[in-house]
Amino acid sequence: MADDVRTAGDAASVEEERWRSPLWEGLRAYGLIVAMWMRSTMTYRASFAMTAFGNFAVTAFDFIAILMMFSHVDRLGGYSLPEVAFLYGAAGASFGLADLAMGSTDRLGRRIRDGTLDTLLVRPAPVLVQVAADRFALRRLGRITQGLLVLGYALATVDIAWTPVKVAMIPMMILSGAVIFSAVFVAGAAFQFWAQDAAEVQNSFTYGGTTLLQYPPTVFAKDLVRGVTFVVPLAFVNWLPALYVMDRDDPLGLPDWVAFLPPLVAAGFCAVAGLAWRAGLRGYRSTGS
Amino acid sequence: MRLYAAVAAGGFRRYATYRTATAAGVFTNTVFGFIGAYTYIALWEQRPDLGGYDLSQALTYVWLGQALLMTCAMMGGGFEDELMERIRTGDVAIDLYRPVDLQLWWMASDLGRAGFHLLGRGIVPMALGALAFDLALPTRPTVWLAFLFSVFLGVVVSFAVRYLVALSAFWLLDGAGVGQIAFLAGLFFSGMLLPLTLFPGALGEIARALPWSSLLQVPADVFLERHTGWGLLGAFAFQAGWAAALLALGRLLQTVATRRVVVQGG
Amino acid sequence: MDGDSEGFIELDGIEKVFDVRRRAGLLRRERHQVRAVDGLSFRVARGEMVGYIGPNGAGKSTTIKMLTGILTPSAGRLRVAGIDPQRERTRLARRIGVVFGQRTTLWWDLPLIDSYRLVHRMYRIPDKRYQENLDRCVELLELGELLDVPVRQLSLGQRMRGDIAAALLHDPEVLYLDEPTIGLDVISKARVREFLRDLNAERRTTVLLTTHDLTDIEQLCQRVMVIDHGRLVYDGALTGLHEVGESERTLVVDLERELPPVELAGARVVKVEGPRQWLAFPASASAAPLVARIAAEYPLVDLSVREPDIESVIARMLSRRQIPEPAGPTPL
Incomplete structure (x- = not known):
């Protein structure tokens, strides 16, 4: 191309940009x-602090409600307070991380509507990266902090026969859980390409x-537990790994090894959410709305 | 009066245009309703008469909470941001010189909004809850009427609180803080988290005496026929008392603020 | 056009069809197809500066959105700098600059310079290049004193200049401008136009601009394309457009006192109001001889020339032409 403006250095940087991995660029x-x-x-x-x-x-209110419940009962769904706190803390920390990283995707519908x-x-x-980073809200550290505090309390009080594998399960569970929730955020955002006013549906799966997950699976109807195990794999965020750590049986009677699946489930769910996002974006670019 | 009816109708229509958002909201209310219902079942299995409710009353309480969450604006929202923005930009000066009452104007609009939310966001989750669980629904029409009246008073109390929040923008540059506190208080003390009868000791007594209990706890107890006869009148009086006091306070602040605007030259 | 067959921007038979669902009754919905762009073909050579105009809803912004990779065409072939915008959106993004007139891409709460630093890093602009471009923009757009001011405190004109600079720091080969002078005061308008002219002359940046302001086109573009109902209805020089549209400019003259209508060959009085008279003359004619004659024959106090607005030029042109039935919504 006859080009009198670009310099040799620019040409080199164009070459360079070809081999950069998209993940790193993102x-x-x-x-x-x-x-x-x-x-x-x-x-x-001041606004930030507030x-x-x-x-x-x-987020602490949710736990206060649980504490108040336990002021009336000793067990909930057969679980003690430290055990529920363990579930609560793990779910809260995972969700908090995902919310911090990807929570802004719930504004996609608004961006489509106002044309931005x-x-x-x-x-x-x-685009996904830009939407996720949009209005990045450091205040969401509040949620992570709260989740980690409750998790700390649980780990200090819950009665567990610790093994190296179980110890390793904790960070694996938190991180995989965060990735699963992130995928939920992305899938929910993709849905907003079709229904721009439907941010609340995303909330049902994220906040809901x-x-x-803050409560033991034994509390819920089997069909609901099946749904969040096999359809939207939320059970892999904390229930299945945490049940393994606490030596408790899963109400669906799944084998022990499913407790080790969260990283795989997270990867698979990410792929699905990514495809949904791509389909949504392609739809937007072909319809403009 | 006709003017305020028109304003209320406008408030209703404004929310009625967002059909997808309403459907999505109903979905969310239903999801949270199910989660709440199952945890209450686990709780009441252990303590069948907890807080003075039997299981089906407790489940009814959960679904009433979802049905009234938006109607009584327990988490805030509705009009405060708009009014605060008008105060911040100074546009409110124009409103104050119009021959309509600022407080009544916004209240009419908020009642219209609440009317839509009761129909659009309240009925379907409640119906779905009643299909999935054994709820304690009143059989006598008078109870339903009393419930609706109690909800109306709840909306007025909720409005009066949020109006105070919005007026704070006259004195505070950044209203986010006050809004935040009102949001937290509304969530905690309305009974949305747990029925206030389950709150321990003094905390429970304080919570039940605060205005926010008018938003869910009192209407729910009317619905569950825990207030009857003179007790029912007492419940209404409690709500109406808070409504009157908070509206009067709002009026007072509005007067002071108006004077301030006039002094500042608008 | 310079007969450039190797167009820098190439469109061949581009179509864009939208499915529009409309509520018809309580639950029933009707589907309509709207052809926003209907078989559009044109070429723009490197270094051209083209005005792209048309009535609202004619398909202007849809075209720009396809050219920038925001929307994908329903049919046809599209190339910008040899790149298919649909398939290589991010690669294209590094080579184009876009300024959306009404919405800023600057960071509201941060000093202006921070927005530029982000562009620097996001586009991976070599440091030396970035500094040169920034210095140049700062100088020509007079941004020096604004760099440390939070964007929210800038005036509309200052913000527009800031936005234009942000779109140019990475040396885009094409610049798309959507209403670049809308809402600006006279001085800001002049500054923006001068800057764009220089940019085009010195860097050979290809510029495509949509506008409602005929002066933008007059002062900047050698070539104008008019789009209506998704089709190109005119492509050529602005003067040609004036003739096609038989548009007229208006000379507003203030005389010393009330006088009977001015009689002057080549102009006709359209309105008299006290000592002020309005004279219409063909837009393609020069105003200078008219002014000279009035000044010689009448007691002239003041005068000004009013340009025809772009809508009336287009409207007159469209009404003159026998255009085929507009491709409106057709029920499925």
Whole structure:
């Protein structure tokens, strides 16, 4: 191409951009945008402190409700308070991480409606990354903190015969859970390509999901447990691995080894959510709405 | 009066246009209703008369909470952001000079909103709950009427609180803090988390005396026929008392704020 | 056109059909197909500056969205700088600049310079290049004192200049401008136009702009494309468009006192209001001889020239042409 403006250096950087892995590029763009939002947030410090506290408090309420329940009963669905706290803390920490990383995807419908999604499509970064990093809200650390505190309390009080495998299960469970919830966020966002006003459906699976997982599976009807095991694999966030750690039987009678599946389930669910996202974006680009 | 009826109708229509959002909201209410119902079953299996409710009353309480969550705006929302924005930008000065009452205007609009939310977000989750679980539904029409009246008073109390929150923007540059506290208080003290009769000791007594109990706890108890005869009148008086006190406080603040706007030259 | 068959922007038979669902009755919904763009073909050579105009809803923004990779065409072939926007959106993004007139891409709460630093890193602009481009934009768009000001505190004109700079830091080969001067004051408008002219002359940046302001086109574009109902109805020089549309400019003259209508060959009085008179003359004619003659023959106090607005030019042109039935919504 006859080109008198671009220099040899530019040509080299064009070559360079070909072999860069898309994953790395995406993470880099995510980091860049997140840094901008964090600085924006810090221009309103008082507001940030207030909302971070609110984020912490509102999640703490759920646990206070559980504490109040246990002031009336010793067991809930056959589980003691430390055991429920273990489930609660694990679900809360996983969800908090996913919410921090991907929670902003629930604004996709709004962006489509006001037309600002288009401005993201003309930038050299994956749209999903830009949507996820949009309005990155550090206040969501409040939720993670609260989840980890409850998890800490649970680990200190729950009666578990610890083995190295069980110890390793804890970080594996939290991280895989966060990835599963992230995939839920992405799938929910993809759904908003079709129904722009339906952010609440996403909430049912994200906020609703974490509320569900805070309680023992024995509390719920078998069909519901089957649904969140085989259809939307939320049970792999904390129930199945945590039941293994606590030496408890799964109400569906699944074998022990399913407790080790969360990383695989997370990967598979990510692939499904990614496909849904791609289909949604393709639909948007062909219909413009 | 006709003007405020029109404003209320406008508030109703404004929310009625978002059909997908309403359907999605109903879905969410239903999901949370199911989760709540199962945890209550586990709880009441252990303690069949906890908080003075039997199991089917407890389940009814869960679904009433979902049905009234939006109607009584227990988590805030509705109009505060809009009014705060008008206060911040100074547009409220125009409102104050119009021949309509600011507080009544916004209340009419919020009642319209609540009316839509009761129909659009309340009935379907309640019906689905009644299909899936054995709920304690009143058989006498008078109880239903009393319930609706109690919900109406609950909406007014909720409005009065949120109006105070919005007016805080006259004094505070950033209203996020006050809004946040009101949101947390509404969630905690309305009985949305757990029936207030389950709150321990003094905390329970305080919670039941605070205005937020008018949003869910009192209407639910009317529905479950725990307030009858003079007790029912007492419940209404409790709600109406808080409504009157908070509306009066709002009016007072509004007067002070108006003077402030006038002094500042609008 | 310079007869450039190797177009830098190439469209061949581009179509864009939208499915529109409309509520018809309580539950029934009717589906309609709307052809927003209907068989559009054109070429733009590198370094051209083209005005892309048409009535609202004619398919302008749909075309721009396809050119930038936001929307995918329903049919046809599309290339920008040899890239298929649909398949290689991010690669294309590095080579184009887009300015959306009404919505800023700058960071609201942060100083202007921060938005540029993000562009620097996101587009991986070599440091030296970035600094050169930034310096140039700062100088020509007079942004020097604004760099440390949070964007929310900028005026509309300042923000637009800031947005244009942000779209140019990565040396885009094509710049799409959507209403770049809308809502700006006269001085800002002039500054923006001058900058775009220089950019086009020095860097050979290809510019495609949509606008409602005929002066934008007059001062910037050698070539104008008019789109209506998704089809190209005119492609050529602006002067040609004026003739096609037989549009008229208006000379507003303020005389010393009330006088009978001015009599002047080549212009006709359309309105008299006290000492002020409005004279219409063909837009393609020069105003200078008219002004000279009025000044010589009448007691002239003040005068101004009003440009025909773009809508009336297009409207007149469209009404003159026998265009086929518009491709409106057709029920399925």
